[in-house]
Amino acid sequence: MNKFLLVVYTIFASFNILLCSFSGSFAQKKDSVVIRQVYDEALLRGQAYAQLAYLCKKIGARLSGSPQAAAAVEFTRYIMDTMKLDRVYLQPVMVPHWVRGAKEIGKILNSKHIGEQEVRVVALGNSVGTGKGGITAKVVEVKSFEELKALGKAKVNGKIVFFNRPMDATKFNTFEAYAGASDQRGAGPSEAAKLGAVGVVVRSLASNIDDFPHTGSTRYQFVRQIPAVAISTKGAELLSELLKNDTTLLFHFETHCQMLPDVLSYNVIGEIKGSEKPEEIIAVGGHLDSWDLAEGAHDDGTGCMQAIEVLRIFKVLNIKPKRTIRAVMFMNEENGLRGGLEYAKLALEQNEKHIAAIESDRGGFTPREFGTEAPQIFCKKCKLGCLY
Structure with missing residues (x-):
């Protein structure tokens, strides 16, 4: 601090x-x-x-x-x-x-280039679990809800949706960058479920390329609840690169989380x-x-x-x-x-x-700014908006 x-x-x-x-x-x-x-x-x-x-x-x-x-x-x-x-x-x-349960498992399978490789994943908070055996399916990659809807149910049904929109590195305000990518984590599983997806993989909300996936909440709407995980940014880069030339590869993940x-x-x-x-x-x-x-x-x-x-x-x-x-x-x-x-x-x-x-919820580092929100009420003494 x-x-x-x-x-x-x-x-x-x-x-x-x-x-x-x-x-x-x-x-x-x-x-x-x-x-x-x-x-x-x-x-x-x-x-x-x-x-x-x-x-x-x-x-x-x-x-x-x-x-x-x-x-x-x-x-x-x-x-x-x-x-x-x-x-x-x-x-x-x-x-x-909500409890996480046993450690999550994530794997790329059946890749023409690397065969099988484990990747780091963590269950999203509030997610349902896959249970023993996990789920295995083909993957469709999207970067927005508009892309997802354009694919339609025929191309999404029975597959795992991979949301891979990164945080915008040009945003000096990292919370602005975070907000620009967080909707795919919060609403992504529900949007994918509407089109028949069996699971969701979301790029970790991190600005660096590393192997440490970040959890965070998803919010199920009134649709079928499907399991969802965050994949590390390093894992997301690998999966995305492989999908460019091999849409037949499979992804497998297993989670044991549940809402009590x-x-x-x-x-x-x-x-x-x-x-x-x-x-x-x-x-x-x-x-x-x-x-x-x-x-x-x-x-x-x-x-x-x-x-x-x-x-x-x-x-x-x-x-x-x-x-x-x-x-x-x-x-x-x-x-x-x-x-x-x-x-x-x-x-x-x-x-x-x-x-x-x-x-204060942006960390205990050296401060760069303070943000304020207030009604426009002016002080009669100093003509400033100081609530007098």
Whole structure:
């Protein structure tokens, strides 16, 4: 986790909504002193690194519904309980319980050029499994849903659809590139099933050519559910090259994943009440769950620990915010968004007034940018859109 990012995140949470609290040189002097204190506390006595290390190394991967996810709930609640906040509580939410099962198998078969070769694949989150024996079929390669539909049922029925649209390497914003390729993973299996496909292979959403396939969610629509895997970018390049001159080759994959009944989990919430406008809430947070194949340090353990550190620094420095500062550890972002949806539902039912929400879910590296979305409300004092 980058220390500078942690400091910037804390200051952003602390002062972005307080731009018009003071005026003139007094405001500049007071703010500069407090900001310096925030820097020093975060850099010299910060707790986020140690807490993130425990979350990742002792608890580990935290897919919703798993024992590790439950342990992460208790861990983050314990941390905030020890900080003597005004309120720490759990917000119940039912979450999906998908399990991966035995290690996946992927193979290119019957190739005129290489015969048989194993390739790295992983099941997509929420996918049904093939079961013992797997599936073996001819492959049709497409790069878009338009290409898939153009093939029609006659050319897709009974085959494995290979979605091979890479991330756009010209996009400096990697999340923009990611978004440009992610629809084939999210909706690809359902679109292929409509035309009679028996399975789906999706190019891993990674910008590098490597042999480490990335999992991620698929979302079944009201159609037949077919098994789906991500193939490493190296494997995707090989399969695509072979298909150019050999459309008779076969692909085989075997997965044992399954969706179990929903289980009870929780969003973990801690807050410091505002001194002047406690009914107005500034939320900072991240998602506590992670995929099962890695420890989730940057996705999104870092965001969670940064959010908790915001509250710790407020308490240690005795900063009394005008508005309520709330840290939220959301559960089930990765394969369902249940935690975020439940939080929003209850906030609406309870008529809560959120004036800002700040999330860190792009890793704890050196920051390149901050993105904001807000209504165009102008301050009468400074003519800026600062929500006054």
